[in-house]
Amino acid sequence: MSRQQGDDGGHASARERILLAAERLFAESGFQGTPTSRIAEAAEVPKGLVHYYFRRKSDLLTALVERLPDERVDPTRVVVRGDIAESLHRLVTELDRRLSASRMLSHLLWREADTHNAVRDALRSRYDVLVGQVKSVILAAAGAGTLALTDVESAAALVALAVSYRHSVARHSDAPDEIRAELTFIASALTGRSGTVRVAPARAP
Incomplete structure (x- = not known):
């Protein structure tokens, strides 16, 4: 399956599951104490899919920052x-x-x-x-x-x-x-x- 097909289909929800799993596990065990294999297991995806979306484990943190709500108030x-x-x-x-x-x-x-x-x-x-x-x-x-x-x-x-x-x-x-x-x-x-x-x-x- 191509990357474009994945983004339009099941891989889009898989990326979300990966981020949710990373957020929970990083909070529980810390960034250093959480291997990507454990994130993949918690997200119920192959380990390779984690690296497909996030080349380095630190890229997960960068993506999580973007999930914080907008702080700009009129x-x-x-x-x-x-x-x-x-x-x-x-x-x-x-x-x-x-x-x-x-x-x-x-x-x-x-x-x-x-x-x-x-x-x-x-x-x-x-x-x-x-x-x-x-x-x-x-x-x-x-x-x-x-x-x-x-x-x-x-x-x-x-x-x-x-x-x-x-x-x-x-x-x-x-x-x-x-x-x-x-x-x-x-x-x-x-x-x-x-x-x-x-x-x-x-x-x-």
């Missing part, structure tokens, strides 16, 4: 104008919701990042995206020119680190109230008050 969906803390909390809640079905995968990839450059680079890229969108949410909630940009950048990095840590140890949940205090503290540090900023009414042209 700021307009979460921003409460004038309330930085609540806006950040809504952002974190949405990120947690998206990752709730991938807790084991998230923990696995963060654990393997120290020894696999492709995984580390991919997770770093996700972190950079997270910093950018936290910054956008803070600025949208506070209003243009309300806060010093250097303070916003520092706060965005802190929030991104906190969220990344939660996801790396798979402690995220459907109700991320445990991080609310940290978000409120960061918002208070930015505004010098309780996380709520007063938004000036728009001036008539």
Whole structure:
């Protein structure tokens, strides 16, 4: 059977089974402790089919990174104008919701990042995206020119680190109230008050 035929037929589902088996076994026994023969057995495919789709075992990790949910959130969906803390909390809640079905995968990839450059680079890229969108949410909630940009950048990095840590140890949940205090503290540090900023009414042209 040709590769094209395989992709259109049974091999497409076989590739999915291979990835699911690799995710489970890597989480249970670690990357180094899981031979491809065991992955093939768990996926119920010939060992050669594993190498057909993934030339090196590390390619399985790269493919698993791509299975993480998209972390880009439209700021307009979460921003409460004038309330930085609540806006950040809504952002974190949405990120947690998206990752709730991938807790084991998230923990696995963060654990393997120290020894696999492709995984580390991919997770770093996700972190950079997270910093950018936290910054956008803070600025949208506070209003243009309300806060010093250097303070916003520092706060965005802190929030991104906190969220990344939660996801790396798979402690995220459907109700991320445990991080609310940290978000409120960061918002208070930015505004010098309780996380709520007063938004000036728009001036008539």
